Amino acid sequence: MFRHVVLFRVRDDVADPDVSAALASLQAVGECPGILSWDIALSLDTRKGRMIVEDGTFVDRAAFDEWRVSDAHRAVGERMARISDWWVGDWERT
Numbered sequence: 001m002f003r004h005v006v007l008f009r010v011r012d013d014v015a016d017p018d019v020s021a022a023l024a025s026l027q028a029v030g031e032c033p034g035i036l037s038w039d040i041a042l043s044l045d046t047r048k049g050r051m052i053v054e055d056g057t058f059v060d061r062a063a064f065d066e067w068r069v070s071d072a073h074r075a076v077g078e079r080m081a082r083i084s085d086w087w088v089g090d091w092e093r094t
Helices: 016-028 061-068 071-083
Strands: 002-010 035-042 051-058 084-092
Touching: 002 016, 002 061, 016 035, 016 051, 016 071, 051 061, 071 084
Parallel strands: none
Antiparallel strands: 002 051, 002 084, 035 051
């Protein structure tokens, strides 16, 4: 299995409807072959601002690599770059 976790720190000037649209886009990009589980949520802890959590599990590294270069992933990445900064954690789970 391959794990992919992203923390998106939404910029302070981003309106709530834009955050809702981003959540929907992130949820949709998780509907691809090779994904075993996909969770998108707005963090309950707002001490550091609004954080979106993306937590995905892929069948293997090859499935992740295929998803990562997809048009859907590229498009949502561009959307998120306009409204947030992010930190990524990727690892293979044995």
